Amino acid sequence: MRTLSLLFLTILCTCVRAQSLDSLKAELRRVNPELRALQLDYEAAMRIGGQLDQLPDLEIGAGVFVLPVETRTGPQQFRVGATQMLPWPGKLAAMAATANARARPLLEKVAARQLMLIYQLEKAYFSLAGIDARRAVLEESLDLYASLNRLALSRVESGKGSSVDVYQIQMQRQQVERQLAELRYLAQQEMVTINELLNRPADTQAEARLNIEDRVEETLDFAPDLANDDPDLSNHPGLRIYGLQQEANRAAIELTKLDQRPDFGIGLDYIATGRREDMNPLRNGRDVILPRAMVTLPLSKGKFTAKRQEEEVRILALDARRESTENQFRAEMRRALNAIDNAANERYFLREQTRVINATVAIARSEFANGKRAFDELLRLENQLIGYRTKAVMAETTILLQRAIIDRYLINY
Numbered sequence: 001m002r003t004l005s006l007l008f009l010t011i012l013c014t015c016v017r018a019q020s021l022d023s024l025k026a027e028l029r030r031v032n033p034e035l036r037a038l039q040l041d042y043e044a045a046m047r048i049g050g051q052l053d054q055l056p057d058l059e060i061g062a063g064v065f066v067l068p069v070e071t072r073t074g075p076q077q078f079r080v081g082a083t084q085m086l087p088w089p090g091k092l093a094a095m096a097a098t099a100n101a102r103a104r105p106l107l108e109k110v111a112a113r114q115l116m117l118i119y120q121l122e123k124a125y126f127s128l129a130g131i132d133a134r135r136a137v138l139e140e141s142l143d144l145y146a147s148l149n150r151l152a153l154s155r156v157e158s159g160k161g162s163s164v165d166v167y168q169i170q171m172q173r174q175q176v177e178r179q180l181a182e183l184r185y186l187a188q189q190e191m192v193t194i195n196e197l198l199n200r201p202a203d204t205q206a207e208a209r210l211n212i213e214d215r216v217e218e219t220l221d222f223a224p225d226l227a228n229d230d231p232d233l234s235n236h237p238g239l240r241i242y243g244l245q246q247e248a249n250r251a252a253i254e255l256t257k258l259d260q261r262p263d264f265g266i267g268l269d270y271i272a273t274g275r276r277e278d279m280n281p282l283r284n285g286r287d288v289i290l291p292r293a294m295v296t297l298p299l300s301k302g303k304f305t306a307k308r309q310e311e312e313v314r315i316l317a318l319d320a321r322r323e324s325t326e327n328q329f330r331a332e333m334r335r336a337l338n339a340i341d342n343a344a345n346e347r348y349f350l351r352e353q354t355r356v357i358n359a360t361v362a363i364a365r366s367e368f369a370n371g372k373r374a375f376d377e378l379l380r381l382e383n384q385l386i387g388y389r390t391k392a393v394m395a396e397t398t399i400l401l402q403r404a405i406i407d408r409y410l411i412n413y
Contacts, residue, residue: 018209021125024198025118031199032117038110045103053096059083074273074285081269083292088261098255101248108244111237115408117197122404124193129208130397131187134390138176138183141386145173148382151369165375172379216396219403220344226406227337233329236409242322249311249318256307265294329409336402343398350392357385 029035060082068075152165195204233239268291275285298304361381367373 018207020209021122024121024125024194027198028117028121029114032197033199035110035114035117038106038113042103042106042110045106046100048103049096049099052099053092055092056085056087059085068274071273072281073283074276076288077272077274079269079271081267081290081292083265083267083294085294085296086264086266088258088263091255091258091261091263094251094255094258098248098251101244101251105241105244105248108237108241112241115237119404119408121194121197122407123401124190124197125208125210126397126400126404128187128190128194129210129212130393130400131183131190132208133212133393133396135180135183135187137386137389137393138180141176141382142173144382144386145169145176148365148379149173151365152375162375165379168375168379172383212393212396212400215403216347216399219340219399223337223340223344226333226410227341231333231410233326233409236329238329239322239326242318242325246315246318249315253308253311256304256311260298260301260304262298263296265292265296267292267294333406333409336405339402340399343395343402347392347395347399350388350395354385354388354392357381357388361385 060080062078062080064078065076068077149166149169152169156163156166191205192202194200194206195202268289271288271290273285273287361378364373364378364381368375368378
């Protein structure tokens, strides 16, 4: 049964390879479509400033006098004019600067989302490594049960044991086979997550190339120092974005000041005039050229004051949001450190229990072979040993998953 399952998985897997976590992170940054879309959103937003740093469109108009206006030099026939508005000096540049300032937070949004996606990748990768380690424990247990089965059969053949013992071992082996099938299912689920993040086909197969023991020891080495320190999180994109949003608000305040200034306009009209037929006055039929100058005066100052106050309040709100977000980050890191400490204690306890029960199992096997110990008690000890080893792997996986949470806030990607 076990051989058939492994053969089926071998046929199903179209591409099996072991990859390090660092190589997967680099691939995610390069191919993830969500990150690419966010980057393109930022680039599009940065193009807005170039649209605003331009003079308003030139207005050109024309008209025909249906009922010509008679003047001394002749009837006016049609009129052509052009008008160009000239904003207050510096206003166009301020509009472009404000647009660019509003676009810059999008880049921090890209960085923050990248941290989240890499966290999801680490979480799936560490879970996959933990599943592989649990699978290795269960496969070793099959060898233990096989050895125990041979021992039970030898006792049955010698008339000192019962065939019930052999059936109990077979039941235990079947349970382990079912647990291995469940682990294969869980591994497939984690691989689907990894493939989604890396923009791969959902059925692409890979293995986690990770030494859990080394990574756990590394985490346990740095965790106490981190618990006693007050790490600087100011460079985290999830916090930097608030400062950039405040810069956009301040740019909007400067633009509001310029909005209160008058705008100017210049124009030129050309009026075609026909000749008079009833007389011939001086300059008969002379056309008219009319230069114009305009000014736009913003008389309502209240809206500019309200706009400035709005941006100032938004700046204060962003300060509060940044403080709240930083508190949330530190709280999540503290919870992760607490979970690491608890899992490390459990791991130490399970290792000690495993060491003791290993010695106990060795003695129990010898006593069972000599007919001095019941089979049920030996089987219970074997199952307890497997349970302790499995729980130890799960504690190590917990340590790595909590490390992924901490990496999300401390490592700059």
